[in-house]
Amino acid sequence: MNPKVCILIIEDDKSICSFITAALTGNGYRATSAHTGKEGLNLAASICPDVILLDLGLPDIDGCEVLSRLRRWCSTPIIIISARTREQDKVTALDLGADDYITKPFGTEELMARIRTSLRHSHRTVPHKIYKAGSLEINFEKRMTYVDGEEIHLTQIEYQLLSLLAENSGRVLTYKFIMKTIWGPYVDGNNQILRVNMANIRHKIETNPAQPQYVFTEIGLGYRMRENENA
Numbered sequence: 753m754n755p756k757v758c759i760l761i762i763e764d765d766k767s768i769c770s771f772i773t774a775a776l777t778g779n780g781y782r783a784t785s786a787h788t789g790k791e792g793l794n795l796a797a798s799i800c801p802d803v804i805l806l807d808l809g810l811p812d813i814d815g816c817e818v819l820s821r822l823r824r825w826c827s828t829p830i831i832i833i834s835a836r837t838r839e840q841d842k843v844t845a846l847d848l849g850a851d852d853y854i855t856k857p858f859g860t861e862e863l864m865a866r867i868r869t870s871l872r873h874s875h876r877t878v879p880h881k882i883y884k885a886g887s888l889e890i891n892f893e894k895r896m897t898y899v900d901g902e903e904i905h906l907t908q909i910e911y912q913l914l915s916l917l918a919e920n921s922g923r924v925l926t927y928k929f930i931m932k933t934i935w936g937p938y939v940d941g942n943n944q945i946l947r948v949n950m951a952n953i954r955h956k957i958e959t960n961p962a963q964p965q966y967v968f969t970e971i972g973l974g975y976r977m978r979e980n981e982n983a
């Protein structure tokens with residue numbers, strides 16, 4: 753683990769803060785914490801952290817407001833850690849530019865896995881040429897998809913959708929984000945076209961589409977593709 757990787761925790765609950773700090777330092781990270789939104793914004797600007805963990809319920813400024821202020825100038829991965837479990841809160845945070853969302857209470861292993869995924873995405877300067885997980889392989893240069901070495905025929909939309917998820921593997925992409933990316937900014941809010949395409953993709957790539965191994969549904973939020981083993 754790189755000891756220089758610095759993580760900023762913006763969280764007003766001091767016991768959660770010290771739990772996270774202990775977990776982070778135990779895993780070789782450097783951790784700094786802020787207990788208010790204002791302090792968090794100032795620290796983010798002064799220490800330039802590699803990842804920011806942000807609580808939504810802060811005493812001075814709402815976490816969503818902190819998030820949108822950060823996103824005006826900062827591309828650092830931001831993982832929301834919140835007690836808010838409503839789907840709409842998660843969707844709002846992800847659409848405001850959060851990279852991921854963890855609901856309290858959470859385990860150390862889950863938090864570390866999310867941090868590693870965020871770091872891998874932010875440190876990547878060259879796009880992947882190949883996505884590989886289990887028997888599924890996508891060659892982005894050739895725009896070809898294979899299962900068990902056999903070429904799978906996808907429509908253009910299906911390929912765009914699958915490769916968008918594969919390029920962002922390990923992260924949840926919201927329905928709104930996917931709809932806008934694939935169908936453009938003027939698409940209506942109806943996700944039916946997305947669901948139909950996803951069902952078709954699953955029939956083509958999954959052994960059992962009812963129990964997917966590659967593209968997972970995050971209920972009420974969007975989709976998350978299994979981590980690229982070729983990364």
Ligand code: CA
Nearest residue numbers: 764807809810
């Ligand atoms: Ca709080």
